[in-house]
Amino acid sequence: MLENVIIGQYVPGRSILHRLDPRSKLISVFLFVFIVFLANNWVTYGLLGLFTAVAIVVSQVPLRFLYKGLRPILIIVLFTFALHIFMTKGGALLFQFGWLKIYEQGVVQGSFISFRLIFLVLVTSLLTLTTTPIDITDGLEQLLGPLKRIKLPVHEFALMMSIALRFIPTLLKETEKIMKAQMARGVEFTSGPIKERIKAFIPLLVPLFISSFKRAEELALAMEARGYRGGEGRTKLRILKWGMGDSILIAVLLILTISLFLLRS
Amino acid sequence: MKELISINDVSFAYREDEPAILKDVNLTVYAGEWLAIVGHNGSGKSTLAKLLNGLLIPTAGRVIVEGYDTARADELWEIRKRVGIVFQNPDNQFVGTSVRDDVAFGLENFGVVREEMITRIDEAVRKVKMEKFLDAEPHHLSGGQKQRVAIAGILAQKPSIIILDEATSMLDPMGRKEVIETVKALNEQQGITVISITHDLEEAIRADRVIVMKQGKAIMQGGPEEVFQDGEMLIGAGLDLPFSVKLSLSLQKKGIPLPKAYLTQEELVEALWTLS
Amino acid sequence: MDIVIKQLTHRYMIGTPFERVALEDINLQIASGTFLAVIGHTGSGKSTLIQHLNGLLKPTSGTIAIGDQIISAGKNNKQLKSLRKRVGIVFQYPEHQLFDETVEKDIMFGPLNFGASEAEAKEKAKEMLELVGLPLGILSRSPFELSGGQMRRVAIAGVLAMDPEVLILDEPTAGLDPKGRVEIMELFYQLHQKKNLTTVLVTHSMEDAATYADKIVVMEKGKVYMEGSPKQIFSERDKLQAVGLDVPETVQFLLKWQNRTGEAIDLSSFTLDEVATALCKQLKKGGSSC
Numbered sequence: 001m002l003e004n005v006i007i008g009q010y011v012p013g014r015s016i017l018h019r020l021d022p023r024s025k026l027i028s029v030f031l032f033v034f035i036v037f038l039a040n041n042w043v044t045y046g047l048l049g050l051f052t053a054v055a056i057v058v059s060q061v062p063l064r065f066l067y068k069g070l071r072p073i074l075i076i077v078l079f080t081f082a083l084h085i086f087m088t089k090g091g092a093l094l095f096q097f098g099w100l101k102i103y104e105q106g107v108v109q110g111s112f113i114s115f116r117l118i119f120l121v122l123v124t125s126l127l128t129l130t131t132t133p134i135d136i137t138d139g140l141e142q143l144l145g146p147l148k149r150i151k152l153p154v155h156e157f158a159l160m161m162s163i164a165l166r167f168i169p170t171l172l173k174e175t176e177k178i179m180k181a182q183m184a185r186g187v188e189f190t191s192g193p194i195k196e197r198i199k200a201f202i203p204l205l206v207p208l209f210i211s212s213f214k215r216a217e218e219l220a221l222a223m224e225a226r227g228y229r230g231g232e233g234r235t236k237l238r239i240l241k242w243g244m245g246d247s248i249l250i251a252v253l254l255i256l257t258i259s260l261f262l263l264r265s
Numbered sequence: 266m267k268e269l270i271s272i273n274d275v276s277f278a279y280r281e282d283e284p285a286i287l288k289d290v291n292l293t294v295y296a297g298e299w300l301a302i303v304g305h306n307g308s309g310k311s312t313l314a315k316l317l318n319g320l321l322i323p324t325a326g327r328v329i330v331e332g333y334d335t336a337r338a339d340e341l342w343e344i345r346k347r348v349g350i351v352f353q354n355p356d357n358q359f360v361g362t363s364v365r366d367d368v369a370f371g372l373e374n375f376g377v378v379r380e381e382m383i384t385r386i387d388e389a390v391r392k393v394k395m396e397k398f399l400d401a402e403p404h405h406l407s408g409g410q411k412q413r414v415a416i417a418g419i420l421a422q423k424p425s426i427i428i429l430d431e432a433t434s435m436l437d438p439m440g441r442k443e444v445i446e447t448v449k450a451l452n453e454q455q456g457i458t459v460i461s462i463t464h465d466l467e468e469a470i471r472a473d474r475v476i477v478m479k480q481g482k483a484i485m486q487g488g489p490e491e492v493f494q495d496g497e498m499l500i501g502a503g504l505d506l507p508f509s510v511k512l513s514l515s516l517q518k519k520g521i522p523l524p525k526a527y528l529t530q531e532e533l534v535e536a537l538w539t540l541s
Numbered sequence: 542m543d544i545v546i547k548q549l550t551h552r553y554m555i556g557t558p559f560e561r562v563a564l565e566d567i568n569l570q571i572a573s574g575t576f577l578a579v580i581g582h583t584g585s586g587k588s589t590l591i592q593h594l595n596g597l598l599k600p601t602s603g604t605i606a607i608g609d610q611i612i613s614a615g616k617n618n619k620q621l622k623s624l625r626k627r628v629g630i631v632f633q634y635p636e637h638q639l640f641d642e643t644v645e646k647d648i649m650f651g652p653l654n655f656g657a658s659e660a661e662a663k664e665k666a667k668e669m670l671e672l673v674g675l676p677l678g679i680l681s682r683s684p685f686e687l688s689g690g691q692m693r694r695v696a697i698a699g700v701l702a703m704d705p706e707v708l709i710l711d712e713p714t715a716g717l718d719p720k721g722r723v724e725i726m727e728l729f730y731q732l733h734q735k736k737n738l739t740t741v742l743v744t745h746s747m748e749d750a751a752t753y754a755d756k757i758v759v760m761e762k763g764k765v766y767m768e769g770s771p772k773q774i775f776s777e778r779d780k781l782q783a784v785g786l787d788v789p790e791t792v793q794f795l796l797k798w799q800n801r802t803g804e805a806i807d808l809s810s811f812t813l814d815e816v817a818t819a820l821c822k823q824l825k826k827g828g829s830s831c
Contacts, residue, residue, distance in 0.1 A: 134362050162361075162362060163360065165362055166359070166360070166361065166362045166403065169402070169403075169404035170356055170403070170404060173404070174637075177632065177637070178637060178638055180592065180597050180632070181630070181632045181635065181637070181638040182638060183597060183625070184595060184597065184625055184629065184630040184632075184700070185625075185638070185650060185651040185654060185699065185700070185703070186622060186625060186626065186650075186651055186654025186655045186703070187654060188622065202640065203638075203640045203641075203650070206640035206641075207637055207638055207639065207640050210640075210685065211637060214357075215354075215356070215357050218352065218354060218357035218358070219357050219358065219360070221315075221320060221352070222350075222352055222357065222358035222360070223360060223370075224320060225318060225320055225345065225349070225350045225352075226345070226349070226360075226370055226371040226374060226418065226419075226422075227342060227345045227346065227371055227374035227375050227422075228370075228374045229342070229374065233376045234373050234374060234376060235372070235373050235376050235377060235378060235379060235382070236373055236379070237365070237366065237369035237372070237373060237379060237382050237383075237386075238366065239379065305718060305720070306688070306689070306690065306718055306721075307688070407583065434716055435715070435716055437582070437583045437745050438745050439582060439583070439785065440583075464718045464719060466719070503718075503720060504719070504720075505719035505720060505723075508790045508794070508813070509794075511813055512794065512813055512816060512817060515813060515814065515817040516817050516820060516821060519817055519818070519821040519830070519831050520821070520825075520830055521820070521821060521824055521825075530790075530793065530794050530797055531797065533794075534794070534797045534798050534801050535801075537798070537820065537824065538801050538802065540824065541802070541823075541824050
């Protein structure tokens with residue numbers, strides 16, 4: 001039953017982080033992505049680590065979900081770590097085996113880069129783990145609102161996102177159904193040579209495309225019948241509330257930024 | 266009775282070089298009635314529904330809804346506020362990511378202020394008995410529930426007319442019953458006018474008035490009692506007959522002197538009882 | 542082929558918060574050549590049950606024997622493909638599975654997958670198209686240009702082209718108009734008799750179950766709630782109504798008539814004609830002109 005998969009990574013909860021306005025979370029993550037690059041010594045990395053750790057604790061998200069987000073990039077982290085360890089020369093010679101030499105600077109640089117990657121992934125994961133996709137969409141629509149003045153279709157983009165989110169489970173269900181129908185006609189999706197398996201997807205994809213177009217057409221008609229005519233003059237039921245917590249979060253981020261500037265070497 | 270919609274000599278074709286889907290249709294919809302439009306697939310009945318709220322504009326003739334003309338772009342929004350359509354496929358008209366968001370969609374489009382929206386949504390979902398599902402996501406709802414949400418979305422706009430465009434044809438018997446009972450209550454208690462485009466003849470029997478469509482023309486209008494007497498006309502229009510009518514006709518053929526075809530089982534039982 | 546289902550249980554999404562029992566301890570025997578109707582509400586387990594019959598779903602526990610082939614829990618079941626050739630499924634809204642450029646190619650798809658030669662498959666396509674009542678002229682047309690009713694028939698032809706011995710029908714008439722509904726059901730019934738198929742029909746229509754089935758299974762909450770001949774099943778109106786189902790219109794009418802007259806009448810007339818004849822006889826006191 002594909003229909004029960006959780007869309008995005010959102011883990012339902014009532015923590016402070018869950019309840020924050022998606023705008024403040026989006027701004028903070030955006031800012032964090034930049035200030036990560038300010039860190040260049042143990043103190044500044046320590047500060048970033050502290051911030052990340054506190055955020056994780058406050059979010060109450062079980063660690064295994066964070067690990068799931070981290071897993072795909074672990075290989076990259078290890079690779080960059082190795083690259084730095086072997087390539088960077090400087091500082092005391094720590095280890096030597098034949099031509100292989102590891103210097104102190106190599107270990108330090110390798111660790112820094114690895115931490116940078118890990119912090120980035122953890123903090124962005126926290127955003128998606130504690131915010132529903134629809135809230136992220138709302139947040140983005142509001143934050144990008146001013147861009148409407150330069151004719152950027154912000155409303156349309158947000159509507160597109162929310163309709164896409166709405167239809168993901170429907171399409172998954174449909175995929176499952178068509179897959180079964182074609183399996184009953186002798187298609188094997190999971191066995192046989194690769195070439196055959198790729199070919200097997202045509203009888204799945206064509207019906208999916210056709211039904212999606214039909215859905216789109218009917219949905220457009222239904223929306224028009226309900227008075228949709230673009231974003232102008234439209235009111236919104238979903239509103240975002242900026243609270244004390246949000247201001248505090250932004251303040252913390254600003255303090256962090258200033259500290260990084262002061263403490264970096 | 267007050268006229269809500271009047272359709273005068275309306276013809277429609279998607280393109281000029283294509284044969285007309287509707288030909289010279291004339292009809293009036295009265296306030297508070299339940300009007301059933303029946304016909305075979307391709308008889309033009311769904312096209313007619315789309316003409317009633319300006320999703321399509323007639324190629325000839327005029328459609329007037331409470332004094333507004335569907336052909337005038339500036340009056341279209343007034344019309345769409347008053348005429349809501351529940352379409353066939355429950356999934357393809359659910360816009361929001363939750364029941365609440367979906368019911369709000371129409372209100373947002375018409376620029377209703379937020380506080381007003383909240384009271385109207387609460388009221389509308391209560392009328393369709395979906396108040397316990399306000400935060401439910403569409404893929405956790407049954408077909409009948411989704412159609413009831415669609416009805417709530419229309420109700421929130423305070424319409425005068427609800428059109429059911431084969432709205433029950435993809436539902437199981439339970440879902441069908443839920444939807445028809447919901448709309449029936451709205452028709453009787455709130456006086457909302459209902460136009461039901463349907464294959465379901467058992468439903469058409471209970472309408473106040475029936476219109477039979479065949480190849481783009483309204484070939485018959487009248488009360489169900491009158492329309493369903495003419496079995497041959499209905500079969501000629503590619504329709505089936507309701508059970509009791511079929512049984513009446515079959516008994517007549519076998520030489521039982523029934524005076525007419527009866528619409529309901531109860532009536533037929535009574536008629537047979539008097540004969541015996 | 543005989544089908545024997547023993548202690549079949551199926552759970553969805555095992556080990557997740559969504560885990561739920563879809564089927565529980567199902568025991569059923571479907572003798573070769575039976576026309577079985579499975580009725581019950583949406584979510585009663587009907588669809589889950591029939592998907593076990595050709596291995597699209599595998600049991601969590603229990604076994605399904607189809608002819609000499611046994612599907613059971615845990616075991617990695619090879620030869621599913623040969624099973625799927627013998628057990629054809631027409632899903633709800635089968636027109637959604639059409640994909641090929643022409644009607645002919647689409648019907649040929651199944652037979653080709655199951656090892657038929659190009660020539661054999663072509664021959665089958667023609668034969669099946671005629672069988673479902675469509676003109677041969679549309680063989681070279683795209684299936685997507687056809688009307689909804691025609692598309693449905695092409696999709697059905699695509700399943701029949703595999704020459705299954707067991708035919709499973711999951712609400713094959715959903716969404717059709719009354720005329721199309723009768724035509725499609727008559728088509729399946731004739732095929733069932735002519736080819737001596739074992740047919741399993743999942744339906745919401747008590748009328749169809751009464752008219753076509755030899756045997757009826759009523760599902761409720763993942764269990765077999767009732768099992769028997771149409772006559773047996775539809776003589777227990779109270780039990781059906783307890784789970785929100787009912788007897789066919791014909792029986793409803795006869796019951797009303799019986800109540801009015803106070804005279805007992807045979808309640809197992811399931812077609813309109815049978816009801817008319819029975820009434821006529823009673824009214825004319827056994828008259829021969831009925």
